Amino acid sequence: MLICSVILSSLLILISVLLYHKGHHQILLRITILLWHELNCVA
Numbered sequence: 179m180l181i182c183s184v185i186l187s188s189l190l191i192l193i194s195v196l197l198y199h200k201g202h203h204q205i206l207l208r209i210t211i212l213l214w215h216e217l218n219c220v221a
Contacts, residue, residue, distance in 0.1 A: 186217045 190213050197206040 183217060186213060189213065 190210065193209055193213075194206055197203075197209070
């Protein structure tokens with residue numbers, strides 16, 4: 179469970195950095211919400 183949350187957090191950071199540099203803030207917000215929702219379901 180801990181390893182899974184670490185992996186998802188790393189993916190979240192990676193995606194957020196990539197999208198932030200491209201300026202897709204709305205898409206970033208939706209992906210963030212989706213990822214944290216998935217994390218809550220897994221945990």
